[in-house]
Amino acid sequence: KEVAVKITDLRAAPSGQKVDCVDQQARASLLNEVGVLRRLGAQPHCVAFHDALFEGCLSYVVMERCDMTLACALESAPTLTERTLMRMFREVLQGLRSIHALRVVHRDIKPDNIMCCGEERTIKLCDFGLAAVLPSRNGELTGGMHGTPSFMSPEMLWGNGYGPRTDVWSVGVMAYVFLCGHFPYQALELMDSTPQAVRMAARATLVGTPAPTFQPAASLGAAAPRISPTAIAFLRSLLERDATLRPSAADALRLQWLASPTDPQRSEESLRPMLDAAKCVGAFSLRAPRKHHRRDSVDAMLASLQERHRGSPQPIGSSAGLDAGEVPAAEGSEASKRHAEPSLVSTCEPSSPCSRRAMASWSSD
Numbered sequence: 001k002e003v004a005v006k007i008t009d010l011r012a013a014p015s016g017q018k019v020d021c022v023d024q025q026a027r028a029s030l031l032n033e034v035g036v037l038r039r040l041g042a043q044p045h046c047v048a049f050h051d052a053l054f055e056g057c058l059s060y061v062v063m064e065r066c067d068m069t070l071a072c073a074l075e076s077a078p079t080l081t082e083r084t085l086m087r088m089f090r091e092v093l094q095g096l097r098s099i100h101a102l103r104v105v106h107r108d109i110k111p112d113n114i115m116c117c118g119e120e121r122t123i124k125l126c127d128f129g130l131a132a133v134l135p136s137r138n139g140e141l142t143g144g145m146h147g148t149p150s151f152m153s154p155e156m157l158w159g160n161g162y163g164p165r166t167d168v169w170s171v172g173v174m175a176y177v178f179l180c181g182h183f184p185y186q187a188l189e190l191m192d193s194t195p196q197a198v199r200m201a202a203r204a205t206l207v208g209t210p211a212p213t214f215q216p217a218a219s220l221g222a223a224a225p226r227i228s229p230t231a232i233a234f235l236r237s238l239l240e241r242d243a244t245l246r247p248s249a250a251d252a253l254r255l256q257w258l259a260s261p262t263d264p265q266r267s268e269e270s271l272r273p274m275l276d277a278a279k280c281v282g283a284f285s286l287r288a289p290r291k292h293h294r295r296d297s298v299d300a301m302l303a304s305l306q307e308r309h310r311g312s313p314q315p316i317g318s319s320a321g322l323d324a325g326e327v328p329a330a331e332g333s334e335a336s337k338r339h340a341e342p343s344l345v346s347t348c349e350p351s352s353p354c355s356r357r358a359m360a361s362w363s364s365d
Helices: 024-040 070-076 084-103 165-180 195-208 220-222 227-239 272-280 290-310 354-361
Strands: 003-009 049-055 058-064 115-116 122-125 342-345
Touching: 024 049, 024 058, 070 084, 070 115, 070 272, 084 122, 084 165, 165 227, 165 272, 220 272
Parallel strands: none
Antiparallel strands: 003 058, 003 342, 049 058, 115 122
């Protein structure tokens, strides 16, 4: 059975410490992610977790193999219309409905964290490194900003208490970018800035600028396709700034744009211009570029471990994998994401029989 293995280098950054010293913050974040994945179990629209192991300074998280990134799936779809996006967002929200029922908040919903699996290209939420568990069913999380600034909710940006509806806002931003070709707030497109500058721009935008236009990017001109009224209503609902008025994932699935397969208002115009515009404003690949020397370092450590065959790795989360008195962090940090190197995830190959069948599935409800 083919799987994907996320390999994380847990060594602390060089700062006078021993090179093999484990970064405890990264380790705690990894333990948190594994704990969340175990909690989720088997969910139709979440990447399936198989196992997690430590060996030396490396960790291995073994997961379901997903065949295609969301960007690749959209690019390879034979047609890209509202119908295509409806199917995609329906499955994204179904995934969120499942994890929210288990009191898990993803906190980093964005195109890069959605994969497609199998011949039908089933949507799978992935990368739960920043996910957290609510203290109670109606509880809230507080403290710090987590995720990618362009997709953060107002309550997250302002440091207020937040819950599952912060993920729904992020879905709204995704839908807006794919349907309109630009971010709902212009300052959120400043992805060349430092993270601190982007956060400041996001805060200022959510307070000091007009509401989103809900219109295609002006740069598209006459090439802009028509957006249906029900799609715009869907965007307005998910991008409600007041979290108490924003729908839950379950409620969002009942909105007309997703719930009515024969909606007469639905546009059948191609959204290719919107996808191209979305790529230009930074909707995909928003992570900081990986340092090549870190990848080389991981490869060298893997080769060394393979040569030495030093016994069996320790299961993550077992008593052998925890220091005495150590308690997994309740919330993940971004530390472990610095060195994460997923492998065994295939790229888009539209010429393959599997991909040809998958492309057809993207065009049907």
